[in-house]
Amino acid sequence: VEICHAALSLNLCGWTSLSSLPLPLSLQRVKINPSAMEKYWKTSFCLGKGGFGKVFLGKRRSDGISVALKIIPLSRTRCCEVDGTSKPFEAVALEMVSKDPPFPGIIRMLDFYKTPYNWVIVTEKPENTQDLYEYITISKRLREDTAREFLGQVIQALLHCHSRGVVHMDVKDENLLVDLTTLELKLIDFGSAEFLEPDKVYDMFHGTAAYGPPERLTQGCYKALPSEVWSLGILLYDMVHGDIPFGNDRELLLGELRFEKDLSEDCVALIKWCLSRTPEERPMLKDILAHPWMLKRGSEAHEGDATAGAPKPTRGDLQQSEPGSALAARAHDVDTPTRRGSVSSVGNEKQLRPAMATLCSEGFESIWRRLPSFDRLPSRQGSIAAETGLTEARCHSEVSQSGAHRPGQGELPKTE
Known part of the structure; x- marks a missing residue:
């Protein structure tokens, strides 16, 4: 919408190519890594969702291996500075626990990257x-x-x-x-x-x-x-x-x-x-x-x-x-x-x-x-x-909405 408004204001009488227009400031501030984005493709199958984002089944293009793609909106991502670079806290934590020697009882992160609107954390998707x-x-x-x-x-x-x-x-x-x-x-x-x-x-x-x-x-x-x-x-x-x-x-x-x-x-x-x-x-x-x-x-x-x-x-x-x-x-x-x-x-x-x-x-x-x-x-x-409006309370809960009573033991099915 912002780009289209800019196009109309710049050329009311004729058509101006959108490619020649500057990106909105909100997009200019995001450094995108196209090469990382192209390594994987996302299916529409949702593996799970919670308070911070959704996890989708994906594939690594190079070898077809199944992966899990956790997609977190930029506005809901907790970040921290590492060597002058802002990274999602979750990715930093996974890097810390995955350093050699790795531990088999913890999920392994394969990659992470930023899109214009989300952070994407790529982890292994164990079979069976x-x-x-x-x-x-x-x-x-x-x-x-x-x-x-x-x-x-x-x-x-x-x-x-x-x-x-x-x-x-x-x-x-x-x-x-x-x-x-x-x-x-x-x-x-x-x-x-x-x-x-x-x-x-x-x-x-x-x-x-x-x-x-x-x-x-x-x-x-x-x-x-x-x-x-x-x-x-x-x-x-x-x-x-x-x-x-x-x-x-x-x-x-x-x-x-x-x-x-x-x-x-x-x-x-x-x-x-x-x-x-x-x-x-x-x-x-x-x-x-x-x-x-x-x-x-x-x-x-x-x-x-x-x-x-x-x-x-x-x-x-x-x-x-x-x-x-x-x-x-x-x-x-x-x-x-x-x-x-x-x-x-x-x-x-x-x-x-x-x-x-x-x-x-x-x-x-x-x-x-x-x-x-x-x-x-x-x-x-x-x-x-x-x-979704997490602000004032001193010890408010940024809680996962998971926790419904199990099927057959109450009125609510599993929700996340």
Whole structure:
């Protein structure tokens, strides 16, 4: 439109070639690499989408190898300066974790380049893989031995990231690819990654709300490593139960955990430890690896078959095992069957923040009386709209809109 307006203003009586017109300033500032763009071609098949962009299946022209093309609008790309050049933070993080020797449990970046309107990050596209979300959905729930093996692989990948100065910040089942032949995992999507600074306090949350720690709401800030361990606790619960424990901020603040009766005591203990309400009480990654449950191999059978699955238990089949009964009793008549359906949003957090400010001094009992009715909080559609205007809140969530309740276990299908 801008070019056409320029053409009309320059030659009202005759035709002026558009090729002779200067590009708009917004396009002049973008340095394009045509050679990189020509290396790949994009199909229309969308592999996934999230808060920052979409991922499409592509091909490398030179040899026809399948690749994944993550397309991120320039306006939504987090960039950093490296040797005087602006690069997407995700590409920088992938370069850091992929330096020789490479780690097989992390997705490998092949290339990245800029178009007039987007950054494109090219990664490998492993064959015969499925994300862990789908794998769990099909399996219903995983055997403890399978969950143990998967959790160990994830921790090794995270330790490798830490050794290269990167923290992933968005550990969840959808960001893990399962090789269906070998059952080896690959960690993907470094769009929320940060440079590892163990003592840094973050006041902005870029990850997925359903996997985010409670202190981002109660304190308005959080540290990377305890937050990562909390995400691992959510992931482990998800694997052995077939769904995440908290579907919205209200359930997260209540902190009520219910466990399958057939889970081993060590498994339950590890989940509770990772999901400690106080960040300082959570284990470190090496502590998780040394936990008695992680040291078992070929142990007790789990009723949830990794191939055939198991029926979803009713509330009567579950045992309550986390303190907080007083709060649970106050919300006894509130039906909360939905998981992942109410993703945290800027709007939710703005309404919750005034009450959260005094949480530590007054406790959950007194705070809960002043929380707004969740019936009046923004709908999911409103939450998604709110998440696109990420500005004012001190610890607002640039959250992925992933996290719908699994098919057959709630009203919402998987969404991203």
